Amino acid sequence: MKLENYVDLMLPAIEEELFKTVGWVKNFDSGDLYDLLTYHMGWSGDNDLPAAKGKRIRPLMVALCTDAAGGDWRHALPAAAGVELIHNFSLIHDDIEDNSPLRRGRPTLWKKWNIPLAINAGDAMFTLAHLAVLQLENITSSTIALQALRLLHETCLRLTSGQHLDISYESRDVLEIEAYWPMVQGKTAALLAASTELGSVVAGCDRDTRATYREFGYSLGLAFQALDDLLGIWGDSALTGKSAESDLITRKKSLPVLYGLSVNSQFATRWKQGSIGIMDLREVASLLEEEGAREYTQKIADQYTTQALNLLSAARLEPQAGAAIQELAHQLLRRRS
């Protein structure tokens, strides 16, 4: 079976599990909180496009990892739903924290309703994630349910710690390149690591195997983030300044920028002079590339990609699901490039 066959098989089941879980809010709510949640999940509202749902990469990873570790992927559905709901809860709050008006081609939740209702809807989504994972008790065992919950809670602490750094960095002029890693470890790598590890937890793997799955997801997350940072400056839509997608315009302290600041040459001087407009984009991006930031970032991304793929080989996966996971990893790393 190829990745696309797995996707055809797993995605409808994941979507059904998510829909069922979000529906629980109707047991408690007499208002329209449910409408906010289904809007954010891409199930309702104007422009109800498939794109508004997101790609569900994390829950697919959970289910695939359970399968690859010799478990029944259907038993992983509560954990898969939990991870996707955590991801979506964090998007709802991040969009408020970053003042982002658009998400997946539509107005963000806070923009469509208001900030108070959106903060609260995020809290409800967070709660639903935990309730989803709790369902593992009935499908697997108490032990697995408690292991999964602990893993999820610790992941959420990592997420909030990473997000705290990200927000804090905005107001800092000078930032060492070392400051980058604790931030992206929390913001990006932690939830991918939780997805792959949860897959192995549901399959009942031992500590060592769980660690391999976790580290695979972790390396994959770091490779993904480094590439995302690279494309945020030298990707096609970044260079043309389309929809202000360049990290140079938003002044995001991404890996190439921190590298450029550490070189402390022409780019650093230009950066400190203040905002970079659409007309300056190509010139400043070239400057940064000449100073070695692009090569450096690509090298980091390649290192973590290799590390992730080595860990995948070491995990001795069921061959078919293993190949599908590898394909999904490649898809993740090649997106937008």
Add this chain to the structure above:
Amino acid sequence: MKLENYVDLMLPAIEEELFKTVGWVKNFDSGDLYDLLTYHMGWSGDNDLPAAKGKRIRPLMVALCTDAAGGDWRHALPAAAGVELIHNFSLIHDDIEDNSPLRRGRPTLWKKWNIPLAINAGDAMFTLAHLAVLQLENITSSTIALQALRLLHETCLRLTSGQHLDISYESRDVLEIEAYWPMVQGKTAALLAASTELGSVVAGCDRDTRATYREFGYSLGLAFQALDDLLGIWGDSALTGKSAESDLITRKKSLPVLYGLSVNSQFATRWKQGSIGIMDLREVASLLEEEGAREYTQKIADQYTTQALNLLSAARLEPQAGAAIQELAHQLLRRRS
């Protein structure tokens, strides 16, 4: 043993459990997220007054109920900490949602730092609450830990549903009196009900006993809220308009106001004319009292108080802890009056 002896015994242990739990964030965070959490908990910052901690009524209730149900109250500490952290998480987010600058005599978290950092700190506090309750696994059993977690998550769904209604009501001119109950059931009663029920869960009580504890906390919460609404208009500080504490000034759609609107006479006319200033407070409050709103609200509060105390008798508590719970309930209902 009297309530004050229980408080002297339990409160330091509760505080230690809370402090230990919040400290976990240091294992994950390299920034100053911990400082935001300890500030909100009343352990650090300027004006580090005892008042800044809050009264810890809910965790005391958890521990007392475990004792009253024949369990070891020390086993209830993780659940007690969990409930208090949920309470504090919801305060952090409510203060942003309600645009409140002050909490327990100090600037609120969002006011002292900023909204993005405060939303995220609330999310971290929410996560710590779950991690606290998860500790029950090591102290009691997997079954009790999972029961407690399910109860906590369902309570959080009730909280967010109640908060959603509260925010939604702000923009509605007309509101039926029936709309009041689903809001306060979620906002106030749910967490007190969870506190009393959690106490019985830790003690290993059966379903029926758990239900009695839950309903006691629930009735107590509704009585508390009705009294709070009454004092929000006719309490001393409300009538003098000190620190704009009157619900008439803030235009809170509390029980007396909804009653007055349902009578649809002079008060309703005045309310619809727009904002009520400090100079009008006594007159409008008198108008509302003449139309029967104060008597109605007092009657509701009395009904729920009686119901709570009857449930307390029905629960066949250990006599000493039972008397202390009764005293705590009376303290709660007599505060500010």
